[in-house]
Amino acid sequence: MTLANTCLIVAALLPIVCAGLAKSKGFGKRRRDGGYDNHNPRGWLSTLQGWQARANAAQANSFEALPLFIAGVLAAQQMQAPQDRIDLLAASFIGIRLVYIAVYLADLATLRSIVWAAGLACSIGLFFLR
Known part of the structure; x- marks a missing residue:
């Protein structure tokens, strides 16, 4: 398994x-008493505020970023681009997404947008790898 393929799994887990x-606010x-409502999870999540609400938004954005990343890795491999370059971009994407999640939770909106663009x-x- 290549590093890029491992990154696909990591990206899917983010x-x-x-x-x-x-x-996590509702655990326990x-x-x-305001704990997590598995009978109405989306309704419960819509009531969150602060960093938990931003974590939920980061979840949605992580799902939104996933298809293009998966397609990019698979296309690059199909075009037989150099695997080391594919691995580098895939690992960079994962690192950037981790930073993205952190700045989203920290409510650093401008930096979040810049980091999103890098991803x-x-x-x-x-x-476009050759």
């Missing part, structure tokens, strides 16, 4: 990590 962070509490550039760059 939204789940964000979901766990968002839901009964539903009637997008990695995904698009995969399509």
